[in-house]
Amino acid sequence: MWIIVLFFAIGILLGRLLRAHSSLIRLADQLAMVSILFLLFVLGLSVGLNQEALAHFGTLGLQAAILTSGAIIGSVAAVQLLSLSTRRKR
Numbered sequence: 001m002w003i004i005v006l007f008f009a010i011g012i013l014l015g016r017l018l019r020a021h022s023s024l025i026r027l028a029d030q031l032a033m034v035s036i037l038f039l040l041f042v043l044g045l046s047v048g049l050n051q052e053a054l055a056h057f058g059t060l061g062l063q064a065a066i067l068t069s070g071a072i073i074g075s076v077a078a079v080q081l082l083s084l085s086t087r088r089k090r
Contacts, residue, residue, distance in 0.1 A: 015028070
């Protein structure tokens with residue numbers, strides 16, 4: 001757990017030190033998006049390879065699908081709102 005907090009703190013520190021370089025900001029944004037897409041791909045691959053998960057996929061129920069959809073929609077909305085607020089400050 002501490003390694004995650006440490007990497008996050010180092011990222012914040014480097015971000016503060018290098019924020020004057022707009023090309024680095026764009027690169028960091030692009031790398032973050034590629035990393036998130038890669039993690040989602042690997043997660044999907046892991047679920048797809050798990051025979052037990054696939055066998056029970058139909059029994060997960062409507063509630064699980066609604067909760068998952070709500071989490072995804074909420075996350076996307078939060079990112080969009082934060083993105084808009086940070087663009088206004090620049």
